[in-house]
Amino acid sequence: MCCLPLMVAGQQAEKKHLDSLLTAWHQAASDADFDAYFGLMAPGGVFIGTDASENWDREAFMEFSRPYFDQGKAWSFRAIERNIYLGPGGKTAWFDELLDTWMQLCRGSGTLVKTPEGWKIAHYVLSMTIPNEEVEGAVALKRERDSLVRARLTGDGQ
16 A cells, blocks of 8 residues: 555656657647657657548658648647546556647547657547537538548448
8 A cells, every 4th residue: 555655656757757748749840840759759650630641650741741840830739638548567658638729629649658768659640629519511511522532442432
């Protein structure tokens, strides 16, 4: 029983560290610091964007993103809410966050892995939020494009 408070304190410190890492990752994009941004992603990491076609491994995402970073400003995401969860053994973590972005409120979620070089983002998913009462309108806006993507991926002309 005596070790439980120490374990909880250690987890809180680790969560605080991961919160700082994620904040630094978003800040690196805002500052157009390509090396810092991609240095916080794990080799073989994945970034999934808001468009159905945006499912990149780290190297493809680097190639896609390079022109934005080279222009001096990539994108600015600021977390206004974040939840971090540590996996058993302390080698993995996952998180969700509500972001203030140029697209208004978005959600981010992902996983982190502890590597010999420290914690790295292994998987990140960015999603736009849509108020429930606006879903029908959003579906109407994306129906045609989604049907083309679906047909390309499945061979189904639905």
